[in-house]
Amino acid sequence: MILIHWRDNFTARQNDAAMNEKNIRAILRKANLRCTRGRVDVLQVLLESPDPTTHEDLHKKLQGTGINRVTVYRVLETLQKSGIVHRVEAGDRIWRFAVCGRMHPGHCHPHFICRQCGKIECLKEFPMPDMPSVAKDYTVEEQEMYLRGICPNCASKIKNLKCK
Amino acid sequence: MILIHWRDNFTARQNDAAMNEKNIRAILRKANLRCTRGRVDVLQVLLESPDPTTHEDLHKKLQGTGINRVTVYRVLETLQKSGIVHRVEAGDRIWRFAVCGRMHPGHCHPHFICRQCGKIECLKEFPMPDMPSVAKDYTVEEQEMYLRGICPNCASKIKNLKCK
């Protein structure tokens, strides 16, 4: 499918802009969304971002395009609703967005929040744990998991300090 | 008439409250916190609340005490930091707080958010799933899980509608 295809290309970092835009448009069309300038740009930045991204970061990265800050909000809302991106809660009341993986709308992996540096990551390589065996009365449609602790970068820094 | 009736109820309630206050003070002392009026009151309301509670709700419930709104924020922050209550992210940028269970600081159970009615619940009877097998580079200290879908109440309402 198209989604998997463009992710592979992206991962290999061999895409050119035109090819990428083509794929981005395909994603939007698949979701029955218009391929507006704002949406293409936002989605491109998100695809290039390793980590979940805030409205503000997106706005900054796209300031050359003249996109309005409110439009960033609206685009992200639309993309989220259509299942293309997922929203991440970091506990600081700032929403962050990241592209969903593997045809999965919503969260399909845990997220890690470092209490030291504040970095927030999608743990894409790790599966969401099995749904807890909740009572049958609850209809569980989505599952989010957040892990908090020390990220590898901070851990190695702390380790280095200890070695001194 | 009404006043006397209320007073009788109040007296009975007062006895329960006194016992409860004793326990509350013990909790606070255990955490090396002062047993201030605000803290006792807030903790009491939280202990009586089946669901995670917002600052605003707490402030409303305690308006007879004259507690300042800012103090509600501060008390909750203090209680959270000391591990007595945990904070719940519902995705609406409003924090909710609930008492931690069973000597466990932080999250020790999943939370359920109903997309229909917005109700947010601690699923206390259900254990947090096993920590996902994240790479060893990550030091996982805390784990939060949120389940989203339809709560039993809304599910039965929808069912009733269907039966008509």
Next chain:
DNA sequence: TGTTAATATGCAACAGAGTTGCATATGTAT
């Protein structure tokens, strides 16, 4: 019981991330 130091609280003001309303622009189907 009184004293005192640490810290909790009330108050007023503020910050900022996200939202709203409306006029205009734009994408796309025909």
Next chain:
DNA sequence: ATACATATGCAACTCTGTTGCATATTAACA
């Protein structure tokens, strides 16, 4: 090319949570 649905820019707003400072309060101690 036209038309319609909706995306966007702009200005203003909302509201949840935070800050700073003066005063009140708790609890340890003598």
